[in-house]
Structure formats: structure tokens, C-alpha cells
Amino acid sequence: MLSLLTRTKSFRDPWVGHPMLNRRWQLHRRRVQLADTFCRWRRWLKPSHWESLERDGFLVIPNLLPDSAFVALRNEVEEHLARANAAHPLASNDQAGFQPKQPFPGGFDRYDGGTLNRFLHIDPEQLPCSAALSHDPRLSDCSRQVIGLPADHRKLDIYLTVHGEESRIPDLQKDLHRDTFFRALKFWIFLRPVTEQDGPFEMVPGSHRLTTARLRWEQATASAAIQHQQQPDVSGSFRIREEDLDSLGLPPPMALTCPANTLVLADVFGFHRRGRALPGRERLALYGWNRPYPFLPMSW
Template identity: 35%
Template sequence: MSRLLPPLRRAARALLLPLRTLELLSGAKSFLDHPLIGSPRLNRLGLHVARVRLADGLARWRRRRLAHRVRPDWREAFDRDGFVAIPEVIPAEAFPALRAAILSYQAPAREMRQGDAITRRMAIDPAMLAAIPALRALLERPDIVALMHYVAGFRTTPLHYIQTIVSHVDGNEPDPQEAFHADSFHASLKAWLFLNPVSEDEGPFTYVPGSHRFTPERLDWERRRSLADPKAIDRMSARGSPRVSREDRAAMKLAQPRALAVAGNTLVVADTVGFHARGASARSGERVEIWSYARRNPFLPWLGGDLLSLPGLAERRVGWLWALRDRFEKRIGQPWQPVGVRRPVSD
């Protein structure tokens, strides 16, 4: 039987090759798990760099078609830096009531631990939107929707959560989010609307301005990283979320990172193909935000067509995703563990 296993494995790989080839035109990014994406021979021939260049060209093309709907000052800031920070995004007279409603709301929550930090999330679902109408109005505001579409590069509705970052919990493992990294090889959206002030020593969102652009230096770095042995580098880089060193950033002629110490009621929207990190926190504490995320297949040429963005479906997706991962936990994993009904901040 043992003699039959190698031929059977080779036959299985051959049968899967057409599917693996099609996955090259998707957001698949793991050098460790995908035989073509992680192929040294194909990457020496330019496979990874070709995927990066094509995805970037399509993202810029789609954004040009979405640009007219975005406030010019927001668009200019994003195009220059890769992120835009908008203070007092909610009228000052309306913000305290919305903040109080969110912080007092109770709902099922999930947590994931990374190093010495815990991330807690509550889905912004139909029940929360019905209980807090001002939250629905905020997420449907045309200027904010247009900005998120522009950064995502698609007319798609992000996944929305109430997110709490708990810093310096028990344990000595470092928080992997404190290392500068890109989320993938292509454009994607993340947004944070901070409900409390965040100082420079409280784990602020930190971004390398201009690092969302694929300059010749960035493309050379992408080529070199595609040739590294995925079994010899850190696991997150090998799985397609590359960590970047200070020396790498200098070689790419990038600006110094900018830590966004912000007041409450500040919205930050960023393309996380740029290098970013969670700043170091000097003390334990909890940071609460409205957190939004969108990432689609980067090789789609059209702007819309996302059926799950339709009203009535969009706000239910988080629950469906959690249920799907629960159902297939042994096969695909489920890092988000239920912790019961909670408020965003600890009692």
C-alpha cells in the first residue's frame, strides 16, 4: 500500500492542476499551500510579479471609474498616502448618542487571540441596525459609501463589525499585528471609526505613506520575496501576508511610518496592500471602533455584480461566515471563538 501512495498523490495533483491554474486569477495568495503560487521556477519566470502588476492595473482602472463620486480632498489624500483620516466624520452633536448606544449594546461576540492581544468582534447585523438606526444611517451615507467603494476598487458593501482591541493580556508572545505588513498582493479596504481617542502609545493604526503604490522598487521587492523558500520564512509571510523590515522599506525608498493618534469620532480608511501595523501599546486597555473590511477577487474587471452586497443579504454575511467556519472547523479552521453575549467594553 505504501508503494501506491506516491503515484496516487501525483495523480491527485495532476487532476487538481486545472483548478489550481484557475486560482491564479483569484485572490489566492499562499506561497506555502499553493503549488503554482509558491513555485520557485514559475516565480523566476515572473508569475508573482505578473499577478501583482495585473491586479494593480485593474484596481487603478476601476478606481478611475469610481473617482467622480468621491470628495476631492478625500480622494487626493488617499491617492497620495494610501489612507485618509477624517476627523469629526459624524456631526459633533450626534456623535455622543451614537457612541453611547453602541457601547451599551449587548449581542453575541467572538474573540481571537494573537500574541498578547485579543480582538473581540460583534457583527453589525439586522438586529443591531434596527436597535441603533443612527448606525444604519452612518453606514449608508453616500459620501462614506463612495469613499469605501473607491478604496476597495469595487461597488461592494464591506463587512461591518463593532471591534474591540484588548492589549497586554496575560502572556509574553508579541502581537503579530505590530509588525509592518501588507494584507495581500492586491488592493483591499479596511476602515476604522474610532469611538475613543487613541494616543501614540495606545496601539494606534500606523501606515507607511505611499506604500500602496507599486513602484519599480516595490515590484523588485515583490519579485525577491516570491523567490524565498516559504518553509524558511515566517508563516504569515509564507501564507501571503508579507512582513517587511526597516531595511526593506529603506530599499523601497518609502517614507517613515505615520502613527495616527486620533480623537474619537475619526474615520480612517486605508488600502491594506500598503504597509501598516498596529502601533505598540504602553499599557493594557481596550480600544473600540466600527471596523469595516472588503476584499474581492482582484482580477474582476467590473465594478459591481456582488449579489451579497444587496440589502437584506449584506448585513447577514458575518453571521453566515461564522456559521460556515463553525460547520467546517476541522477542515478550514475557526479562529473566532464565541464568548457569549457581551458589550463592546468589559463590565
């Protein structure tokens, strides 16, 4: 029962996915509402100032760093990535679905279908520019606006995405989805330009707001997941069809293409996806996240 008061979102959990509690008491809806109430309280303690983040659920900041600082950061990361790729060559995957982490010294690989996600940890002694950026006050300002808590500088990695062949091994991250049942933060500081062919991050503007229609959709989707009638095994990260957005009063997703030296930050309670890309195309970024304990009443 204690799992109901944690971040647990998988409906394989016997309490989160309890058929009677969801059918009679709409348990999922109540968890969503309670988490939203606590988040609103934390955010109220930290007034917001990024209007587009409040309105759309995402923020794009071009020219994040001065030119000289960005060049130093990009060179540092590219050189570190080249060394890692030489020591641990990039490989392909022929298994469908989300695959477990494959760790190696200094990082790990994880596959979403045919898409390779390579994460490299940031050692402040080896990567001083990257480590310094993790303390940028703008990241904490945005994090407080989304979840009422500051950014955690420990949750930052170098992140290389290599797109696979979608016709053979689909990537479930390219389906519209929300990550979890409460507001959470992800951001990317892109070190290379991101074009339409590179599979940009896509977000449905305004889909981070907990409207009456969204709340009904959450409970209906949870009920279907419990009955194994809908949703692939994505551990409670609900998927939605693009054609169903209109029934929630939502617009189509926006593809956030951008030049290098751009910060893209999003509340991933909103519907989003990894954009379609040409096989073999890459994205390179510093990637951070903050998925808080949802029932925490206080900020700092």
C-alpha cells in the same frame, strides 16, 4: 490552477507557491501586476477626489458625524459592548501566533498573540445608529477611490481591541506588513480617543503605490517565502523591516492618533501595522473592510 485567479495569497497553495512557475516566470509578480491593472481600470471609471488618499494611501476625517449623532452612536455601541462583555467576559491568551475564531452569540473573539480582537455583529434592529452609518456615502466614495468598488454595508462590525503583553506573547500585527497582493480597503470609525499608549494604526505614506522597486521586493519576498527562508506563517501577508523601507524609497510609518469621532481609512496593500501599546489598553471602533476579487474588470 484556478486558485491563481482568486484572492488566494498563501504560498502553501500548490499553484500560488509553485517553485518552478515563480522561479522561471515570476508568477507572483505577474499576479500583482495583473491585479493592479484591473484595479486601475475600475478606479479610472470612478474619478477620485480625496487627494490625501491618492497620495498617501490613507485618509483621516475628524468630526465625521455631528456631535448629537456621534453621542447617540457611541452610547449605543458602548451599551451593547457592555452587555456582550458581561455575558462573555474578556479573557487572555497564552498561545503565540494567529488563533482561530472563538464564536459566541452575536460575535466572536480572535487572538493575535496576546492581543484580543472582539468583533460584535451589527443587528439593524438593535443597533440602528451603527447600521445607518454603514450606508454613509463617504465610505463608498473612498472605497471606489481605493479599489474601484463601493463599500459593502454588510462588512461592518463593532471592534474592540485589547492589547496584550508583547514581551511574552508577541502580536504579529505589530510588524509592518501588507495584507495581500492587491489593493484592499480597511477603515475604523473610532468611538474613543486613540493615543500613542493605545496602539494607534500606523501607515507608511505612499507605500500603496506599485513602483518598480516595490514589484522587485514582492517577487523577491515571494521567492524567499516559497523556499521557507524568510517570513513567518502569515498566509501570504508579507512582512517588511522598518530599516528596509528606505531601499524602496519609502519614509518611516506614521502613527495616526486621533480624537473620538474620527474615520481612519487605508489601502492595506500599503505597509501598515498595529502600534505598540501598554498592556490592557483598548481601542473601540466600528470597523469595515472590502477585499475585492482582484481580477474583476468592471465597477458599478
